[in-house]
Amino acid sequence: MALIVRKYGGSSVASLDHIRQVAWAISSARDKGDRIVVVVSAMGGETDRLLKLSEEITPMPSGREQDALLATGEQACSALLAITLESLGHRARSFTGLQLPLVTDNLHTRARIIDLKTDIINRALDEEITPVVAGFQGVSESGNITTLGRGGSDTTAVALAASLKADCCEIYTDVDGVYTADPNICPRARHIEKISYSEMLELAGLGAKVMHVRSIELAQKYQVPLVVKSSFNGERQTWIVNEEEIMENSIIKGVTLEKNVSKISLIRIPDRPGIAYQILEPLADAAINVDMIIQNVSIDGYTDLTFTIPTTDLNKASELVDKVAQKIGALEVKADNNIVKVSAVGIGIKTNPGVAARMFKALSEENINIEMISTSEYRISCVIEEKYGELGVRAVHHAFGLDNTEHTETG
Amino acid sequence: MALIVRKYGGSSVASLDHIRQVAWAISSARDKGDRIVVVVSAMGGETDRLLKLSEEITPMPSGREQDALLATGEQACSALLAITLESLGHRARSFTGLQLPLVTDNLHTRARIIDLKTDIINRALDEEITPVVAGFQGVSESGNITTLGRGGSDTTAVALAASLKADCCEIYTDVDGVYTADPNICPRARHIEKISYSEMLELAGLGAKVMHVRSIELAQKYQVPLVVKSSFNGERQTWIVNEEEIMENSIIKGVTLEKNVSKISLIRIPDRPGIAYQILEPLADAAINVDMIIQNVSIDGYTDLTFTIPTTDLNKASELVDKVAQKIGALEVKADNNIVKVSAVGIGIKTNPGVAARMFKALSEENINIEMISTSEYRISCVIEEKYGELGVRAVHHAFGLDNTEHTETG
Numbered sequence: 001m002a003l004i005v006r007k008y009g010g011s012s013v014a015s016l017d018h019i020r021q022v023a024w025a026i027s028s029a030r031d032k033g034d035r036i037v038v039v040v041s042a043m044g045g046e047t048d049r050l051l052k053l054s055e056e057i058t059p060m061p062s063g064r065e066q067d068a069l070l071a072t073g074e075q076a077c078s079a080l081l082a083i084t085l086e087s088l089g090h091r092a093r094s095f096t097g098l099q100l101p102l103v104t105d106n107l108h109t110r111a112r113i114i115d116l117k118t119d120i121i122n123r124a125l126d127e128e129i130t131p132v133v134a135g136f137q138g139v140s141e142s143g144n145i146t147t148l149g150r151g152g153s154d155t156t157a158v159a160l161a162a163s164l165k166a167d168c169c170e171i172y173t174d175v176d177g178v179y180t181a182d183p184n185i186c187p188r189a190r191h192i193e194k195i196s197y198s199e200m201l202e203l204a205g206l207g208a209k210v211m212h213v214r215s216i217e218l219a220q221k222y223q224v225p226l227v228v229k230s231s232f233n234g235e236r237q238t239w240i241v242n243e244e245e246i247m248e249n250s251i252i253k254g255v256t257l258e259k260n261v262s263k264i265s266l267i268r269i270p271d272r273p274g275i276a277y278q279i280l281e282p283l284a285d286a287a288i289n290v291d292m293i294i295q296n297v298s299i300d301g302y303t304d305l306t307f308t309i310p311t312t313d314l315n316k317a318s319e320l321v322d323k324v325a326q327k328i329g330a331l332e333v334k335a336d337n338n339i340v341k342v343s344a345v346g347i348g349i350k351t352n353p354g355v356a357a358r359m360f361k362a363l364s365e366e367n368i369n370i371e372m373i374s375t376s377e378y379r380i381s382c383v384i385e386e387k388y389g390e391l392g393v394r395a396v397h398h399a400f401g402l403d404n405t406e407h408t409e410t411g
Numbered sequence: 412m413a414l415i416v417r418k419y420g421g422s423s424v425a426s427l428d429h430i431r432q433v434a435w436a437i438s439s440a441r442d443k444g445d446r447i448v449v450v451v452s453a454m455g456g457e458t459d460r461l462l463k464l465s466e467e468i469t470p471m472p473s474g475r476e477q478d479a480l481l482a483t484g485e486q487a488c489s490a491l492l493a494i495t496l497e498s499l500g501h502r503a504r505s506f507t508g509l510q511l512p513l514v515t516d517n518l519h520t521r522a523r524i525i526d527l528k529t530d531i532i533n534r535a536l537d538e539e540i541t542p543v544v545a546g547f548q549g550v551s552e553s554g555n556i557t558t559l560g561r562g563g564s565d566t567t568a569v570a571l572a573a574s575l576k577a578d579c580c581e582i583y584t585d586v587d588g589v590y591t592a593d594p595n596i597c598p599r600a601r602h603i604e605k606i607s608y609s610e611m612l613e614l615a616g617l618g619a620k621v622m623h624v625r626s627i628e629l630a631q632k633y634q635v636p637l638v639v640k641s642s643f644n645g646e647r648q649t650w651i652v653n654e655e656e657i658m659e660n661s662i663i664k665g666v667t668l669e670k671n672v673s674k675i676s677l678i679r680i681p682d683r684p685g686i687a688y689q690i691l692e693p694l695a696d697a698a699i700n701v702d703m704i705i706q707n708v709s710i711d712g713y714t715d716l717t718f719t720i721p722t723t724d725l726n727k728a729s730e731l732v733d734k735v736a737q738k739i740g741a742l743e744v745k746a747d748n749n750i751v752k753v754s755a756v757g758i759g760i761k762t763n764p765g766v767a768a769r770m771f772k773a774l775s776e777e778n779i780n781i782e783m784i785s786t787s788e789y790r791i792s793c794v795i796e797e798k799y800g801e802l803g804v805r806a807v808h809h810a811f812g813l814d815n816t817e818h819t820e821t822g
Contacts (some may be wrong), residue, residue: 016467053491056427058498065497068505069490072483079480080464086476087469094479098509099554120554143510143531 002167003125004029007039007135007157011174012231013077014044016084022172022231023084026130030090035125037164039135039157040081042073063108067137067147071097074134074153082132091129095120097137097145102156104138104146111138111146112214113155118163133160151212158215162222169224171211176230177238178203178210180402181255185390188403191236192253196243199253200226202345202379206256216240243347251348251355252400257393258341261291262314263372263383264321265306268331271298276305278328282320288313292341292374292383306372308383311337339371340389343381344396350377362399368392413578414536415440418450418546418568422585423642424488425455427495433583433642434495437541441501446536448575450546450568451492453484474519478548478558482508485545485564493543502540506531508548508556513567515549515557522549522557523625524566529574544571562623569626573633580635582622587641588649589614589621591813592666596801599814602647603664607654610664611637613756613790617667627651654758662759662766663811668804669752672702673725674783674794675732676717679742682709687716689739693731699724703752703785703794717783719794722748750782751800754792755807761788773810779803 006026013019029036041047050069054061061069078094085092100120104111124131135153138146148155154171161169178200181189195203197220204213210228219226219240226240269275276295283290288309296304309317318335325333342363349355356373359380363370368391372383384392397403417437424430440447452458461480465472472480489505496503511531515522535542546564549557559566565582572580589611592600606614608631615624621639630637630651637651680686687706694701699720707715720728729746736744753774760766767784770791774781779802783794795803808814 016464020468050487053427054494057431057491057495061494062497065490065493065503065505068507069487069494072487072490075486076461076480076483079476079483080468082476083465083472083480084468086473092476094476096479096509096556098507099556145507145510 001033003035005037005157005161005166005169007171009173010041010044012172038132040077041153043077046073067108068145071137071145074136078132078134093129094132096134098139102138106140110149116159116163154212154215158218161224171228172231176236177228181397186394186397190404194239194246200240206343251352252344252346255393255397256343257389260311261341262311262337263308265334266330268302271303279324338386339383340386342392343379345379356380362395366395412444414446416448416572416577416580418582420584421452421455423583438499449543451488452564454488457484478519479556482548482556485547489543489545504540505543507545509550513549517551521560527570527574565623565626569629572635582639583642587647588639592808597805597808601815605650605657611651617754662763663755663757666808667754668800671722672752673722673748674719676745677741679713682714690735749797750794751797753803754790756790767791773806777806
């Protein structure tokens, strides 16, 4: 008798009909003898509806009130699913983050889990009641409702699976797993049967929308086997597991395109110790995530510094950088949101020195100019002009032999 | 510096524009120096939307899950109002019933308050933060979310006013107070400036929709001065206070029409001790509220018993009564939902013996047959045929001199 945490995303519970299908699926899993703990997102579109309401009032609502507002979406959905399960003759009980409690720090709208009590869940399971947990939300130590950031329901599910020592955590979504690239961009993308936590982390961090980055970190840390499935098409799935459990590894597992990227360049700044820190500190203070950083070779004691940030933070970042630029006497500040980032991800990168060269060649053969490069153990990323983004992904995907040529699934 | 609890009903917070107007009103009260605690209902229509969702799943959802679902309406509204207050530069903080906590028994969908902690509210007030409390909801001692029944936000507001020893509790709604009759039925109805708790209790219990019965009981018990006002028209209001505070009292304060009434008659039942109990006990067990009860004079050891119940419980009640009728050998059971109840309410009734006769005369002059009569200290009620309901109200209203003949407000 397995203990399984099942997480259903917004598209899986978008309507009462969807919720009914989910309830049937849970019901049949229970009939097979499994013990199921369910985590739900808000009904598809509900979080956006609530966000729109608060945005109509003010562009900058306080995090505390924003969280109290958004948390209602998951609460309502968990109650509706519990009602549906009960209508099928199964005992069920909904729980909010505050009721568990799932305790977080007090960083509203992007809180991190500090502690998760499972007594209430275990008691329900002992009484053969299916717990239906409202995902995405928690409560701070001072009793305020918090949320874990977009996609936070994945994190709720993995944290529950870890705390309950569940056999696995199933993530139900509108796709049947992870692909070597976004099939909308790259029609020859292949379905992946097994992927390592590390690779999945890179993919998720680079714009693959299947799972929330933090939930994968948590799954890796607590060794929770994860599986991504489609709610409405049970044929295929992707397992996310330890590297060692993957028998046959390809060098590159997938190729991603990240669009929410802009770059800022400071031209002709004094090349002295601490200058980069002086420029980037105000951005860190404003919680703006600086990604790639490149500093040119120094000429006559002057250099150029370029870095990338999320486009959503471009206005704020430009403002902050302009101030520093004046202070340090930079010649010019240039901002560019006309770029994208193409990345190749795979655990084979660290052991195959030719991988980067192969990627650069693939892009150059399509006459795509590479503006910035960064590499890590598991990935190579190139910033290129926005208009070449999709072409770049297809070129790199092809170059690493990922294309599905036979229209079969080879994983 | 007064401490005031302000309650805003669903129609007062029906849209973001309404919420903005409410926020302005609170803001100007604060600027005058008053300390304000706000209680809100769900945005107008939201509770019905949520109820419809659960009804689409099953006609009989469990109370626990229904409550968890419905409580989201008030929670979302309290957060939206707090965000709006903050956008006007006022500090504000929303609280759910669970956060206060407002502790109730575990009778889901109609829970009663056991305990109400105000520490969190007092702390907010001390920091000059306006607390915005989600009405209608609480938490049971076992930690489940409960609701106080329709109109329960009034009860939340009065309970808070009592616990905080507030100077008064203001109920904001879509009408500017209480009238001598429903102006839609009786165009000559007059606005009432002051009414006693006891009279208001009777009026509310008899179908006047201005306030929740339990909230008036609570206000009377804890001597909380209540005032009913329109959210969007500040001219008039009705004070609900102690009898002694009303200088000039009319015999009859108001006339009501109750439509949700049906009657059941058991014909020719044995007239022996305990028979009424035997018939009515199953109804009490099913929580069906039996109102007027009439037993005919006994003839040959047999009698007839007639009683009224809410029409919404008629099917259930008929079923239960049919069973008993068979057991005790009643000749026949008759059910009739073609009736209404017209009532006259006023503290002058107990001291003016001619009042009942005057009411019967008014109805008979319109050729309206009275089917059942009941009286109490503060009211006289007559059951009449449904089609005469509105006419009956106008006739009684006129007979007691309540008509507004001069189109002025004489209270």
